[in-house]
Amino acid sequence: MSMTIKAAGATALIALSLSIARADDGVPSNTVRVGLYYVHYHTSADDISGPYVPTGLNLSVNDVETLYLAYVRRISEHFDLELAAGYPPLTKTEGRGPATLGSVPYNGQVISTARWFAPTLLLNYKFFDDSHAWRPYVGIGVNYANFYDRRSTAAGNEASGGPTSISLPVSVGPAATVGMSYHLQGRWSLFASYSASVVKSKLTADTAGEMRTSHISFGPRALVVAAGYAF
Amino acid sequence: MSIRGPFYFAIAVVLLTACGSNSTTSEVATSSARGTLIQNPPLRIASLDAAALTAKLNVSASGQQLLELAQTPTCGVDFYYIQYWTVGGANETATATGALMVPTGTAAQCSGPRPIVLYAHATTTLKTYNIADITNPSNTEGALVAAMFAAQGYIVVAPNYAGYDTSSLSYHPFLNGAQQSKDMIDALSAARTALPQTLSAATTDSGKLFITGYSEGGYVAMATHKALQAANQTVTASAPMSGPYALAAFFDAVFYGDVNLGSTEFTPLITTSYQKAYGNIYSATTDIYEPTYATGIDTLLPSTTPIDTLFEDGKLPETALFSSTTPVTGNPTLDAALAVPKNPIFALGFGASNLITNDYRVNYILDAVAHPDGAVPVPKPGVPLAASPQNTLRIAAKLNDMRTWIPHVPVLLCGGDMDPTVYFTLNAGTMQAFWAAAGLPPEAVTVLDVNAAPTAQDPFAAVQVGFQETEAQIVASQGEEAAVESYHTTVAPFCTAAARGFFSQF
Numbered sequence: 249m250s251m252t253i254k255a256a257g258a259t260a261l262i263a264l265s266l267s268i269a270r271a272d273d274g275v276p277s278n279t280v281r282v283g284l285y286y287v288h289y290h291t292s293a294d295d296i297s298g299p300y301v302p303t304g305l306n307l308s309v310n311d312v313e314t315l316y317l318a319y320v321r322r323i324s325e326h327f328d329l330e331l332a333a334g335y336p337p338l339t340k341t342e343g344r345g346p347a348t349l350g351s352v353p354y355n356g357q358v359i360s361t362a363r364w365f366a367p368t369l370l371l372n373y374k375f376f377d378d379s380h381a382w383r384p385y386v387g388i389g390v391n392y393a394n395f396y397d398r399r400s401t402a403a404g405n406e407a408s409g410g411p412t413s414i415s416l417p418v419s420v421g422p423a424a425t426v427g428m429s430y431h432l433q434g435r436w437s438l439f440a441s442y443s444a445s446v447v448k449s450k451l452t453a454d455t456a457g458e459m460r461t462s463h464i465s466f467g468p469r470a471l472v473v474a475a476g477y478a479f
Numbered sequence: 480m481s482i483r484g485p486f487y488f489a490i491a492v493v494l495l496t497a498c499g500s501n502s503t504t505s506e507v508a509t510s511s512a513r514g515t516l517i518q519n520p521p522l523r524i525a526s527l528d529a530a531a532l533t534a535k536l537n538v539s540a541s542g543q544q545l546l547e548l549a550q551t552p553t554c555g556v557d558f559y560y561i562q563y564w565t566v567g568g569a570n571e572t573a574t575a576t577g578a579l580m581v582p583t584g585t586a587a588q589c590s591g592p593r594p595i596v597l598y599a600h601a602t603t604t605l606k607t608y609n610i611a612d613i614t615n616p617s618n619t620e621g622a623l624v625a626a627m628f629a630a631q632g633y634i635v636v637a638p639n640y641a642g643y644d645t646s647s648l649s650y651h652p653f654l655n656g657a658q659q660s661k662d663m664i665d666a667l668s669a670a671r672t673a674l675p676q677t678l679s680a681a682t683t684d685s686g687k688l689f690i691t692g693y694s695e696g697g698y699v700a701m702a703t704h705k706a707l708q709a710a711n712q713t714v715t716a717s718a719p720m721s722g723p724y725a726l727a728a729f730f731d732a733v734f735y736g737d738v739n740l741g742s743t744e745f746t747p748l749i750t751t752s753y754q755k756a757y758g759n760i761y762s763a764t765t766d767i768y769e770p771t772y773a774t775g776i777d778t779l780l781p782s783t784t785p786i787d788t789l790f791e792d793g794k795l796p797e798t799a800l801f802s803s804t805t806p807v808t809g810n811p812t813l814d815a816a817l818a819v820p821k822n823p824i825f826a827l828g829f830g831a832s833n834l835i836t837n838d839y840r841v842n843y844i845l846d847a848v849a850h851p852d853g854a855v856p857v858p859k860p861g862v863p864l865a866a867s868p869q870n871t872l873r874i875a876a877k878l879n880d881m882r883t884w885i886p887h888v889p890v891l892l893c894g895g896d897m898d899p900t901v902y903f904t905l906n907a908g909t910m911q912a913f914w915a916a917a918g919l920p921p922e923a924v925t926v927l928d929v930n931a932a933p934t935a936q937d938p939f940a941a942v943q944v945g946f947q948e949t950e951a952q953i954v955a956s957q958g959e960e961a962a963v964e965s966y967h968t969t970v971a972p973f974c975t976a977a978a979r980g981f982f983s984q985f
Contacts, residue, residue: 351528399502409523456522
């Protein structure tokens, strides 16, 4: 059993047990949050391999900002279940390596784009009790990443040698977060958090039937600033 | 409040955003008809502008010499890898691959309507050969045609041949004129389909078609010219180079004892090719080959193993085609003719660990005596083919000999008269004599011996001088033996330069 499956299973079991044991303490059980994601990628990738590929070709992914949306279910005074997702951002992949492939620019060129549908399910532990306005929290969970609208750009097609389709299978991996909430008044709160998750996939670029591949670890680190409404 | 409502709502929101399409790659042909391009558009392996191509060639000494001969590139070159449907030697459906090299750049001759050079490469024993892969430093022939033709504004189409690279054919139809001309024509059709779809679509086909090739490719170039002419397709001019056109005469010369360098590589390719095509060359490989080599020789070449390793592993003798023990035919004159020759180059073809049995050689030669070729051993007027050979290899050679057609457009036959691999006079000279006897005007065919002394009015004088200076340098620096061994290869760029000069007239 892989680490990711173990993490997902553990999260689900804990959530289930706590859900059963939750207390009816009069505090609203549901919260929606809206804010901003600032996602920074710590990309590491194998050099691209395949037919007619020179040595030393690599990739990096540009940072993105996107809308943060989350639904949080209060389980108890100290535990929340958070389903967080950003509006799927358009991530841009740049070539890293030689300045040119033959006479075709490569290094620094945006060679492909993809949108990420990447919800994260987190079990958060909140410190202090409900009477505190400031409440730090930590969480663990699982991230699911589905990459769609995958496109090789014109520069990517030039570098690859023609129209190119890109395959990037779904990734499931553990996620963790640390954050702070601040109760403004009534049903409104502010939140800030910093999250990390393991997102790995195998990129396969198909150009005229020739397959070039690279195993990529995206290493996303997300800073979130959000407002929440409880109901 | 239940958790279900908002939870499912959240899931629905994010799922709705996860819709969209992905970019696509080439279309794969559904037809396997001859000449069909399999991947459209094809893969561009590399794109080099004129400066990058110059820099790439300047990296090696051979590249620098090539630049000197071909001149500095005027155009950049895009190298495409084409895959297409063709047929094998028995007309079986097969895939094959090749190169489409497209000139690019802003100079006038680098885009717009441009002539096509259909190029046939020389023999290689390496099955993985891919002339389109300009990223491979050992692809010297690809670099040669790129520098000589594509970088000067010619679109180049060059098949790898069925049986090489990723071809679905398990053997190579070596010196099978019918198949190899089809392979060339199919590569041309596929390339013409591909060209408008490529990243270099600013360069288009002008309709002019030149055909050339070297060694095996020289033969293939002539066979292709013949086939296109028979099909009433446009050929502007052709320049077969150092090819075994008079195939039946060439085979007879070798069996008489004029053994060429490379014969132990060529022979298995020939017998496998003709066995696949005609099914009657042998019942078992031991009919032709010594038991030491007979097992597996029908699938030995082309190979993914380098030829030197095959020699070291004892799969083939390096030069000994025939036994150094002279066969006994019962005819003292013939026995003397079959003895180890005094010519030291021919004598290399004889040894104790030889490839072809004496029994087969005698069988072949007795047929050659009974049904002599018009060019070997003694040329007859008109150098006709043997009337009715009985040996199945001689029948196959006759079937593929080029003394069966007369060109309607100008032809240049280039080579070197000291070539120890493909005899120039026996092949180009025989074709010239055959065509002359058939009434072809002398001006319709130009025979260029790069080893001949240039004359004052000779348009190819620079090529001849350049070749002879290069040969002299090889002799001086590496010795006579090295010069002989490399002669066939040394001729190639000079004849290719001559071919370009010849084509530039049209």
